[in-house]
Amino acid sequence: MESDFVPKASSPEGLVLYDVAFRPPYASNACAPNPWKARYALNFKNVPYSTHWVQMHQIKEARQSLGVPPGRQFADGTDFYTLPMLSGPGITTIGDSFDIAAFLEEKFPGEGAGDLFPDQELPYKCPIVMEVLVPLSERPEGSHAAYARFNTEVDTAFSLHAQLMGQGMVWDPKYEADIKAEFVRRVGAESWEAMGVYGEARTKVFGALKDTVKDLAEMFQKDTSGPFLLGEVPSYADVIVGGWLRMCSRTLPGEEWKDVEGWYDGVFGRLHWALQRRFGDVK
Template structure:
């Protein structure tokens, strides 16, 4: 594996495998699902280190750790993704951000900021979401309401991912191979074809703003703070926060400033609070 790592402590039993973007990796890391895992780890205050993995090596790394793929491409083929969390204390390797959160809650129920999964009204469905089929289907008995919320939030942002795709930056040593892989997945020939420009971009931004309207309203139910439960953070906030990190690093600066002000600043406040409290890259 060609990767670089930074360690929280020399004795950390847990390792978070995350996608390497441009160097410095710690500054530019922005894949949504690894960020959900990082936020959850920092929420619980447990020691871990980060292992950076280049996109073309994710399949090899995941297979080498014995972690099967948990997602599919639209054509039904396996989609090898990160994060992975390994824990040498329990000989565990968990390959899905939601499963990582469940693992942390089970093994560290009272650690850090407390309960990741407090009782919460999670009734968001993106416009048109009732008729869409997710790329990966979860049938969770534990925290099923959070699992549905995770699917729905992912759907809302994924449908507008073209706003973010062209803004991703990579390590120059790997850039050509990574771009070739993204173009292969998209069935395109040029990196510029992944971008959105002019009127098409404005329409997609407006669509995202409208899709997030009901989600933003959930953050206004409790005025005590920036989280869904006011001053109490939860995994519901983290689900949204993973995508906010992605937007913060891939949108042009002017668009990111604009986004943070949407819906009375709900997402700008959430992102700032999550980054301040749980945003350390270890």
């Protein structure tokens, strides 16, 4: 595994997943939700690949070097460069986690754990209507439309409470000051510490997150034969939620993460650990 960005078109393993480098050891601290969605999907399909770690301040360079547009924009129209990306022999580099999953299903149908996108109802809708600071991907109606809508709703639910997780992100000490300064610039905050939420205010935001995912948890309670939405059968819908649970597990204070694991009869804890055991290898 490599620590700094160098353009890399392929590897002996074939596909290359570009992920955000947090503090070393990268594999243990990796927690960006969308790269984890891509990693879970790759492991779901049992496809050989390797991880290429990109420092936060090098993401723009990485995407531009591989000819991948930013994909999203902030409200002021400035470009938002993010990961994951997937590159490999004979494919155009893909720069969105949902597109990566769709590519894997098309390229490797029936392989690994089966269908990433089995038919199922995914009615969850985030109950809060509010603009999200970090822009989310907008997808046209097309294949896997129900999953795309579910992805947007779940991303919205967790993104609206992301300030709970921000202070728990740990960075490579060599780049920490620059990375924190970039986050402060993006949100227009006075300082890194000012971006956090503390005390009674934090308790309220944490409770709001629990309320926001109540209907989501109820979906996992319908089939109790296993930890997934379809009981014993995993799908990309589980991966969508799982990417955020990985983020929570690495960034929330220990007691808060323990609470999340236990919410609503423990559905999120069971899902997280099932995904980690089956599809959580960092390659």
